[in-house]
Amino acid sequence: MLHEEKLSSEKHFQSVGDFCCGADSPLDTFLSCQAFKYDEQRYGITYILTASEEEDEILGFYTLKTSGIQVEEDGEYNSIPVIEIARIAMNHSMQGQGIGKYVFYTYILPKIEKVADIVAVKGIIAFVEPDDEQAIGFYTSVGFQKATEDVQKEIEDSFNEKCDLYMVSFDNVEV
Amino acid sequence: MCEENEKRVTTKEGKSMAVSMAVIPTLRGKAANSVLETLSTSKIKPYSPEAKADAEKMINEILQKRDNK
Numbered sequence: 001m002l003h004e005e006k007l008s009s010e011k012h013f014q015s016v017g018d019f020c021c022g023a024d025s026p027l028d029t030f031l032s033c034q035a036f037k038y039d040e041q042r043y044g045i046t047y048i049l050t051a052s053e054e055e056d057e058i059l060g061f062y063t064l065k066t067s068g069i070q071v072e073e074d075g076e077y078n079s080i081p082v083i084e085i086a087r088i089a090m091n092h093s094m095q096g097q098g099i100g101k102y103v104f105y106t107y108i109l110p111k112i113e114k115v116a117d118i119v120a121v122k123g124i125i126a127f128v129e130p131d132d133e134q135a136i137g138f139y140t141s142v143g144f145q146k147a148t149e150d151v152q153k154e155i156e157d158s159f160n161e162k163c164d165l166y167m168v169s170f171d172n173v174e175v
Numbered sequence: 176m177c178e179e180n181e182k183r184v185t186t187k188e189g190k191s192m193a194v195s196m197a198v199i200p201t202l203r204g205k206a207a208n209s210v211l212e213t214l215s216t217s218k219i220k221p222y223s224p225e226a227k228a229d230a231e232k233m234i235n236e237i238l239q240k241r242d243n244k
Contacts, residue, residue, distance in 0.1 A: 002234060034194075044194035051238050069199050071207035080214065086194045093237055102230035105222040123214045127196040143220040145213050150206040155197050163196045167210070169217045 003053050004107050007046040007061070009036045015056040020092055027089040031061055035087075038063070044086050049103065059094055060103060063087040064111065067125060081119070082167070083112050085126045100138045112170065121170050127163040136166075144168045 007016075016032045031046070038044040049060040063086040068079040085108065090100055115121060126144065128135045140146075147155075147165040155165055202210055 001231060038194045063194065065194055067195070067199075069210055070201040071210060072201055072203045073207060077201070080210070084195060086196075093241070094234070097233045097237075098226065098230045099234060101222065102227060102234070105227070109219070123217075124219075129196075141220070142222075143218050145217045147213065148206070148209040150204075150209055151199075151202065154200055154202055154206050165197070165199065167213055167217065168219055169214045170219070171215070 002049040002059060002103075003051065003055070004047055004049050005053070007035055007039055007048050009039075012048060012056075012058070015058050019058040019061070019089075021089040021095070022092055025089070027087060030063075030087055031058070031089070035061070035063065046087070047107065049107070058091070060090040060099070061087070062089075062103065062108060064108070069123075069125070080122045082123045082125045083115065083121055083170075085124065088126075095134065101142060104138075104142050116170060123167050123169050125165060125167040128166055129163050139166045142168070 013036070016035065019028055019031050021027050035044070035046040039046055044063040044065040046061055046063040048058045050057060051059060065084050065086050067082050067084040069082060070077060070079050072078075088100065088103070088108075090103070094100075112121060112124060124144070126139055128139060136146075144166040145168065146152075147167060152164055156162070
Protein backbone atom coordinates (compact mmCIF):
# COMPACT_ATOMS: atom_id res chain seq x y z
CA MET A 1 0.00 0.00 0.00
CA LEU A 2 1.07 3.55 -0.61
CA HIS A 3 0.41 6.39 1.78
CA GLU A 4 -1.77 9.12 0.33
CA GLU A 5 -2.43 12.62 1.55
CA LYS A 6 -3.44 16.00 0.22
CA LEU A 7 -0.66 18.18 -1.04
CA SER A 8 0.40 20.61 1.65
CA SER A 9 2.51 23.70 1.04
CA GLU A 10 3.80 23.46 4.60
CA LYS A 11 4.81 19.81 4.46
CA HIS A 12 5.69 19.15 0.82
CA PHE A 13 7.27 22.38 -0.42
CA GLN A 14 10.71 20.75 -0.70
CA SER A 15 9.78 17.26 -1.83
CA VAL A 16 7.72 18.49 -4.82
CA GLY A 17 10.94 19.71 -6.42
CA ASP A 18 12.44 16.21 -6.29
CA PHE A 19 9.59 14.45 -8.04
CA CYS A 20 10.49 13.10 -11.47
CA CYS A 21 8.19 11.24 -13.83
CA GLY A 22 10.32 11.82 -16.91
CA ALA A 23 13.03 14.10 -18.24
CA ASP A 24 11.76 17.69 -18.39
CA SER A 25 8.18 16.53 -18.05
CA PRO A 26 5.62 19.33 -17.73
CA LEU A 27 4.01 17.20 -15.01
CA ASP A 28 7.11 17.65 -12.83
CA THR A 29 6.89 21.40 -13.35
CA PHE A 30 3.16 21.38 -12.63
CA LEU A 31 3.72 19.71 -9.27
CA SER A 32 6.66 21.84 -8.22
CA CYS A 33 5.47 25.19 -9.52
CA GLN A 34 1.70 25.19 -9.97
CA ALA A 35 -0.09 22.65 -7.81
CA PHE A 36 0.10 24.64 -4.55
CA LYS A 37 -1.41 27.68 -6.24
CA TYR A 38 -4.29 25.70 -7.70
CA ASP A 39 -4.98 24.07 -4.35
CA GLU A 40 -5.20 27.49 -2.70
CA GLN A 41 -7.42 28.81 -5.48
CA ARG A 42 -9.53 25.64 -5.34
CA TYR A 43 -9.10 25.08 -9.04
CA GLY A 44 -7.68 21.62 -8.51
CA ILE A 45 -6.99 19.45 -5.48
CA THR A 46 -3.75 17.48 -5.63
CA TYR A 47 -3.05 14.29 -3.74
CA ILE A 48 0.44 12.89 -3.34
CA LEU A 49 1.55 9.32 -2.75
CA THR A 50 4.52 8.29 -0.65
CA ALA A 51 5.83 5.01 0.72
CA SER A 52 4.67 5.92 4.23
CA GLU A 53 3.43 8.85 6.27
CA GLU A 54 6.95 9.50 7.53
CA GLU A 55 8.58 9.57 4.13
CA ASP A 56 8.93 12.69 2.00
CA GLU A 57 9.73 11.19 -1.39
CA ILE A 58 6.71 11.69 -3.66
CA LEU A 59 6.11 8.53 -5.68
CA GLY A 60 3.08 9.79 -7.57
CA PHE A 61 0.41 12.43 -7.60
CA TYR A 62 -2.92 13.25 -9.16
CA THR A 63 -5.11 16.31 -9.37
CA LEU A 64 -8.89 16.20 -9.39
CA LYS A 65 -11.39 18.88 -10.26
CA THR A 66 -15.01 19.19 -11.21
CA SER A 67 -15.99 20.04 -14.74
CA GLY A 68 -18.98 20.05 -17.03
CA ILE A 69 -19.66 19.26 -20.64
CA GLN A 70 -22.16 21.69 -22.11
CA VAL A 71 -24.41 20.28 -24.81
CA GLU A 72 -27.17 21.90 -26.77
CA GLU A 73 -30.01 19.79 -28.17
CA ASP A 74 -32.98 21.35 -29.96
CA GLY A 75 -32.41 24.65 -28.26
CA GLU A 76 -32.11 23.12 -24.81
CA TYR A 77 -28.80 23.52 -22.97
CA ASN A 78 -27.53 21.02 -20.46
CA SER A 79 -24.32 20.85 -18.49
CA ILE A 80 -23.25 17.27 -17.91
CA PRO A 81 -21.44 17.07 -14.57
CA VAL A 82 -18.13 15.23 -14.70
CA ILE A 83 -15.03 14.80 -12.63
CA GLU A 84 -11.78 15.53 -14.40
CA ILE A 85 -8.51 13.79 -13.70
CA ALA A 86 -6.59 16.94 -14.49
CA ARG A 87 -3.12 15.53 -13.84
CA ILE A 88 -1.75 12.15 -12.91
CA ALA A 89 1.85 11.03 -12.79
CA MET A 90 3.99 8.35 -11.20
CA ASN A 91 7.69 8.50 -10.38
CA HIS A 92 9.63 7.07 -13.32
CA SER A 93 10.57 3.99 -11.25
CA MET A 94 6.86 3.19 -10.79
CA GLN A 95 5.79 3.44 -14.41
CA GLY A 96 4.72 0.69 -16.76
CA GLN A 97 3.91 -1.83 -14.06
CA GLY A 98 0.21 -1.46 -13.46
CA ILE A 99 0.67 0.92 -10.55
CA GLY A 100 -1.18 3.75 -12.27
CA LYS A 101 -4.20 1.45 -12.54
CA TYR A 102 -3.80 0.57 -8.89
CA VAL A 103 -3.83 4.27 -8.01
CA PHE A 104 -6.95 4.83 -10.12
CA TYR A 105 -8.94 2.02 -8.51
CA THR A 106 -7.59 2.35 -4.98
CA TYR A 107 -7.46 6.11 -4.52
CA ILE A 108 -9.13 8.03 -7.34
CA LEU A 109 -12.28 6.02 -7.97
CA PRO A 110 -13.33 5.76 -4.29
CA LYS A 111 -13.12 9.54 -4.00
CA ILE A 112 -15.31 10.00 -7.04
CA GLU A 113 -17.77 7.48 -5.66
CA LYS A 114 -17.99 9.48 -2.42
CA VAL A 115 -18.61 12.69 -4.33
CA ALA A 116 -21.16 10.98 -6.57
CA ASP A 117 -23.12 9.96 -3.47
CA ILE A 118 -23.60 13.62 -2.64
CA VAL A 119 -23.74 15.50 -5.93
CA ALA A 120 -24.44 14.43 -9.51
CA VAL A 121 -21.55 12.92 -11.44
CA LYS A 122 -22.24 11.50 -14.87
CA GLY A 123 -18.73 10.64 -15.97
CA ILE A 124 -15.00 11.01 -15.61
CA ILE A 125 -12.91 12.83 -18.19
CA ALA A 126 -9.25 13.36 -18.94
CA PHE A 127 -7.28 15.17 -21.61
CA VAL A 128 -4.42 13.21 -23.11
CA GLU A 129 -1.72 14.23 -25.54
CA PRO A 130 -2.18 12.28 -28.80
CA ASP A 131 1.40 10.94 -28.74
CA ASP A 132 1.39 9.89 -25.10
CA GLU A 133 1.01 6.16 -25.63
CA GLN A 134 1.55 5.36 -21.99
CA ALA A 135 -1.28 7.63 -20.86
CA ILE A 136 -3.57 6.39 -23.65
CA GLY A 137 -2.86 2.80 -22.63
CA PHE A 138 -3.59 3.62 -19.01
CA TYR A 139 -6.92 5.35 -19.63
CA THR A 140 -8.20 2.78 -22.13
CA SER A 141 -7.19 -0.06 -19.83
CA VAL A 142 -9.58 1.20 -17.15
CA GLY A 143 -12.44 1.82 -19.57
CA PHE A 144 -12.05 5.35 -20.92
CA GLN A 145 -12.97 5.91 -24.53
CA LYS A 146 -11.53 8.51 -26.83
CA ALA A 147 -14.15 11.06 -27.87
CA THR A 148 -15.07 11.01 -31.55
CA GLU A 149 -13.45 13.25 -34.14
CA ASP A 150 -16.51 15.52 -34.13
CA VAL A 151 -15.82 16.27 -30.47
CA GLN A 152 -12.04 16.55 -30.83
CA LYS A 153 -12.51 19.09 -33.64
CA GLU A 154 -14.60 21.30 -31.35
CA ILE A 155 -11.99 21.17 -28.61
CA GLU A 156 -9.21 21.86 -31.08
CA ASP A 157 -10.77 25.22 -31.88
CA SER A 158 -10.84 26.41 -28.28
CA PHE A 159 -8.27 24.53 -26.28
CA ASN A 160 -5.52 25.31 -23.86
CA GLU A 161 -3.28 22.57 -25.15
CA LYS A 162 -3.57 20.20 -28.11
CA CYS A 163 -4.86 17.00 -26.59
CA ASP A 164 -7.62 14.47 -26.98
CA LEU A 165 -10.63 14.06 -24.73
CA TYR A 166 -11.14 10.69 -23.09
CA MET A 167 -14.17 9.88 -20.98
CA VAL A 168 -16.00 7.10 -19.25
CA SER A 169 -19.47 6.86 -17.81
CA PHE A 170 -19.77 6.76 -14.08
CA ASP A 171 -23.10 4.96 -14.27
CA ASN A 172 -21.68 1.56 -14.97
CA VAL A 173 -19.01 0.89 -12.39
CA GLU A 174 -18.05 -2.73 -11.77
CA VAL A 175 -15.34 -2.73 -9.14
CA MET B 176 13.71 27.08 -9.40
CA CYS B 177 10.13 27.52 -10.49
CA GLU B 178 10.94 30.72 -12.38
CA GLU B 179 13.82 29.00 -14.16
CA ASN B 180 11.69 26.03 -15.08
CA GLU B 181 8.88 28.21 -16.32
CA LYS B 182 11.25 30.27 -18.47
CA ARG B 183 12.79 27.10 -19.90
CA VAL B 184 9.54 25.52 -20.95
CA THR B 185 8.43 25.89 -24.52
CA THR B 186 5.22 27.65 -25.46
CA LYS B 187 3.52 24.26 -25.77
CA GLU B 188 4.58 23.22 -22.29
CA GLY B 189 3.75 26.64 -20.92
CA LYS B 190 0.19 26.27 -22.13
CA SER B 191 -0.18 23.02 -20.25
CA MET B 192 0.42 24.69 -16.91
CA ALA B 193 -3.27 25.43 -16.46
CA VAL B 194 -5.00 22.88 -14.23
CA SER B 195 -6.91 21.52 -17.20
CA MET B 196 -5.09 20.91 -20.45
CA ALA B 197 -8.16 21.92 -22.40
CA VAL B 198 -11.68 23.24 -22.08
CA ILE B 199 -14.72 21.96 -23.93
CA PRO B 200 -16.93 24.48 -25.70
CA THR B 201 -20.68 23.90 -25.95
CA LEU B 202 -21.22 20.87 -28.16
CA ARG B 203 -23.99 20.55 -30.67
CA GLY B 204 -25.23 18.08 -33.25
CA LYS B 205 -23.07 15.01 -33.84
CA ALA B 206 -20.50 16.04 -31.24
CA ALA B 207 -23.17 16.42 -28.55
CA ASN B 208 -24.81 13.15 -29.50
CA SER B 209 -21.57 11.23 -29.43
CA VAL B 210 -20.69 12.51 -25.95
CA LEU B 211 -24.13 11.54 -24.66
CA GLU B 212 -23.74 8.15 -26.32
CA THR B 213 -20.29 7.54 -24.83
CA LEU B 214 -21.43 8.58 -21.38
CA SER B 215 -24.28 6.09 -21.66
CA THR B 216 -22.48 3.10 -23.03
CA SER B 217 -18.92 3.21 -21.73
CA LYS B 218 -18.03 1.38 -18.57
CA ILE B 219 -15.28 1.44 -16.01
CA LYS B 220 -13.61 -1.95 -16.26
CA PRO B 221 -13.49 -4.22 -13.24
CA TYR B 222 -10.30 -4.51 -11.21
CA SER B 223 -9.73 -7.96 -9.86
CA PRO B 224 -8.39 -8.66 -6.37
CA GLU B 225 -5.56 -10.56 -8.09
CA ALA B 226 -4.56 -7.52 -10.15
CA LYS B 227 -4.63 -5.39 -7.01
CA ALA B 228 -2.49 -7.90 -5.13
CA ASP B 229 -0.01 -8.05 -8.03
CA ALA B 230 0.28 -4.26 -8.06
CA GLU B 231 0.84 -4.13 -4.30
CA LYS B 232 3.51 -6.81 -4.60
CA MET B 233 5.19 -4.79 -7.35
CA ILE B 234 5.09 -1.65 -5.23
CA ASN B 235 6.68 -3.48 -2.30
CA GLU B 236 9.43 -4.87 -4.54
CA ILE B 237 10.20 -1.43 -5.96
CA LEU B 238 10.33 0.10 -2.50
CA GLN B 239 12.55 -2.69 -1.17
CA LYS B 240 14.98 -2.24 -4.05
CA ARG B 241 15.04 1.47 -3.34
CA ASP B 242 15.69 0.87 0.37
CA ASN B 243 18.45 -1.63 -0.37
CA LYS B 244 20.43 0.87 -2.46
